[in-house]
Amino acid sequence: MEKNLDVRARVLAENDRRASEIRARFAAQGTLVLNLISSPGSGKTTLLEATVAKLRERYRLGAIEGDIATERDAQRLRDLDIPAHQILTGGACHLDARQVHDALERIQFGPLDFLFVENVGNLICPTSYDLGEDAKVVVLSVVEGDDKPFKYPAIFAAARIAVISKADLLPHTEFRMEEVRAQVRSLRPDGRILVTSTRGEPGIRDWLAYLEEALAEKRREKRA
Amino acid sequence: MEKNLDVRARVLAENDRRASEIRARFAAQGTLVLNLISSPGSGKTTLLEATVAKLRERYRLGAIEGDIATERDAQRLRDLDIPAHQILTGGACHLDARQVHDALERIQFGPLDFLFVENVGNLICPTSYDLGEDAKVVVLSVVEGDDKPFKYPAIFAAARIAVISKADLLPHTEFRMEEVRAQVRSLRPDGRILVTSTRGEPGIRDWLAYLEEALAEKRREKRA
Numbered sequence: 001m002e003k004n005l006d007v008r009a010r011v012l013a014e015n016d017r018r019a020s021e022i023r024a025r026f027a028a029q030g031t032l033v034l035n036l037i038s039s040p041g042s043g044k045t046t047l048l049e050a051t052v053a054k055l056r057e058r059y060r061l062g063a064i065e066g067d068i069a070t071e072r073d074a075q076r077l078r079d080l081d082i083p084a085h086q087i088l089t090g091g092a093c094h095l096d097a098r099q100v101h102d103a104l105e106r107i108q109f110g111p112l113d114f115l116f117v118e119n120v121g122n123l124i125c126p127t128s129y130d131l132g133e134d135a136k137v138v139v140l141s142v143v144e145g146d147d148k149p150f151k152y153p154a155i156f157a158a159a160r161i162a163v164i165s166k167a168d169l170l171p172h173t174e175f176r177m178e179e180v181r182a183q184v185r186s187l188r189p190d191g192r193i194l195v196t197s198t199r200g201e202p203g204i205r206d207w208l209a210y211l212e213e214a215l216a217e218k219r220r221e222k223r224a
Numbered sequence: 225m226e227k228n229l230d231v232r233a234r235v236l237a238e239n240d241r242r243a244s245e246i247r248a249r250f251a252a253q254g255t256l257v258l259n260l261i262s263s264p265g266s267g268k269t270t271l272l273e274a275t276v277a278k279l280r281e282r283y284r285l286g287a288i289e290g291d292i293a294t295e296r297d298a299q300r301l302r303d304l305d306i307p308a309h310q311i312l313t314g315g316a317c318h319l320d321a322r323q324v325h326d327a328l329e330r331i332q333f334g335p336l337d338f339l340f341v342e343n344v345g346n347l348i349c350p351t352s353y354d355l356g357e358d359a360k361v362v363v364l365s366v367v368e369g370d371d372k373p374f375k376y377p378a379i380f381a382a383a384r385i386a387v388i389s390k391a392d393l394l395p396h397t398e399f400r401m402e403e404v405r406a407q408v409r410s411l412r413p414d415g416r417i418l419v420t421s422t423r424g425e426p427g428i429r430d431w432l433a434y435l436e437e438a439l440a441e442k443r444r445e446k447r448a
Contacts, residue, residue: 007231039263040347040376041368068348070374091378093317093348121375122348123264124292124317143367143390144265150294151345152264154315166367172393 015129018097022104022132030222031112032215035131037155038139040121043165043198045073047139047207048116050198052080054208059113059215064103066095066120073118083109093125100131113215123152134218135160142166142175149183157187161194163207168197239353242321246328246356254446255336256439259355261379262363264345267389267422269297271363271431272340274422276304278432283337283439288327290319290344297342307333317349324355337439347376358442359384366390366399373407381411385418387431392421 026033036044045065052061063084065073074086085107087099100117109115117133119126127136138159140148143166149156156162162184164177177195184191194206250257260268269289276285287308289297298310309331311323324341333339341357343350351360362383364372367390373380380386386408388401401419408415418430 039265039345039368040372041263041365067375069377070371072371072375091348093346120348121263122317122346124315124344124346125349141265141367143365143393144263147294147296148264151291151296153293169367169393169396172396 012128015097018101019130019132022097022100025104026115026132026134027222029111030219031115032211032218033115033117033131033133034211035117035119035126035133035136036139037119037123037126037136037159038121038165039123039141039144042121042139042141042144044118044121044139045076046198047163047165047196047204048118049076049080050204051116051208051211052077052082054204055114055211056080056082060111061114061116062107062109062112063116063118064095064100064107065118066099068092068120083107089120093120093122094129095119095126095131096129097131114211123148123155127155127158134214137161137163139163139165140180142170142173146174146176146179146183149180149187153187156184156191159188159191161192161210162188164193164195166197167195167202168200236352239321242325243354243356246321246324249328250339250356250358251446253335254443255339256435256442257339257341257355257357258435259341259343259350259357259360260363261343261347261350261360261383262345262389263347263365263368266345266363266365266368268342268345268363269300270422271387271389271420271428272342273300273304274428275340275432275435276301276306278428279338279435280304280306284335285338285340286331286333286336287340287342288319288324288331289342290323292316292344307331313344317344317346318353319343319350319355320353321355338435347372347379351379351382358438361385361387363387363389364404366394366397370398370400370403370407373404373411377411380408380415383412383415385416385434386412388417388419390421391419391426392424 061082071086074084077084085103136159196204285306295310298308301308309327360383420428
């Protein structure tokens with residue numbers, strides 16, 4: 001086990017070095033980078049599609065999609081006319097900073113306002129791998145149940161934003177929003193919860209407002 | 225990376241040795257052991273609750289629950305008066321055979337007809353770790369989307385049974401059952417798909433029929 005831990009520590013240290021390079025690059029460009037993490041099927045790509053549809057007229061957008069297999073998610077975003085690169089991890093359960101770095105070499109996005117990095121569908125492994133993002137965003141659909149923050153505490157502590165998705169399905173579930181709010185508050189006191197739906201109310205306006213606010217703040221910091 | 229692969233190969237070899245011991249033990253006892261694997265929130269524990277309610281009068285049941293944190297799932301099953309042991313993995317994204325072996329030492333189930341092992345909520349990591357089960361059962365809720373088998377091919381190839389859960393929510397999703405059937409068929413030609421709901425139609429009768437059939441077959445093999 002000792003050797004195992006050594007290997008893991010080395011891998012994470014190397015990852016952090018790469019992540020710092022990515023962070024410095026996007027700090028210079030004033031690009032807001034978000035690392036979206038969730039279970040499979042909580043609606044990350046669907047949220048991004050809705051986001052792109054709303055923002056693409058006014059902002060320069062790019063996406064990096066992580067999956068074990070299939071080019072499907074990047075294609076869904078390319079269909080909306082934004083540049084999107086698919087990283088296939090083979091079997092790995094998370095993206096790492098080297099993969100993101102290599103993707104950036106390959107796709108050459110040009111100057112961006114927002115770069116969305118959609119991680120492999122997994123509530124556990126992606127938590128430890130810094131990708132050079134400004135914030136981790138954890139997405140939890142109301143269908144997954146209101147016990148999840150305490151069952152997967154590391155990601156809910158690491159994410160600055162928790163997006164509660166598929167809120168239009170609330171009437172068909174026993175999901176208690178207050179229960180989730182309390183768990184998130186205890187794991188991440190300064191965390192924000194944004195309730196969204198891409199089909200009907202409440203829509204994604206709080207999420208869009210957060211994005212614009214976070215970008216403006218990053219630009220202010222850059223000037224300061 | 226070489227050293228990394230060596231460590232992984234050693235870990236998996238050691239795991240397989242333990243798994244064989246577990247398998248031999250339950251072969252001798254004629255206990256059917258199922259390893260349930262899915263994303264967080266696809267309804268594994270809820271399916272087990274419904275299963276226990278239907279089977280506990282006629283069969284001896286036991287459960288081992290895997291989670292990163294919280295004793296909640298084992299407690300839900302203990303509330304139904306079956307013995308259930310919670311394994312907390314700390315941060316690990318899957319159960320391993322050593323943990324199951326140690327749990328069996330601790331809880332001393334006595335003779336069982338069915339042992340349900342509910343893995344950590346994760347569609348990726350649990351795939352490689354044999355726990356000594358008779359079959360892996362992958363659970364996919366209709367809310368997660370019909371692209372998942374091809375996005376997570378390893379688990380859909382490894383699982384003899386794919387349970388499609390939360391079928392009562394089908395009218396509220398764009399899930400195409402035929403799409404999933406085709407993907408599963410291509411990944412696992414002899415796999416079976418069982419559509420379930422614990423709230424209304426179609427219920428869990430196909431799943432219960434499978435369980436009784438699989439147990440009877442295991443007992444026949446034992447006598448032969």
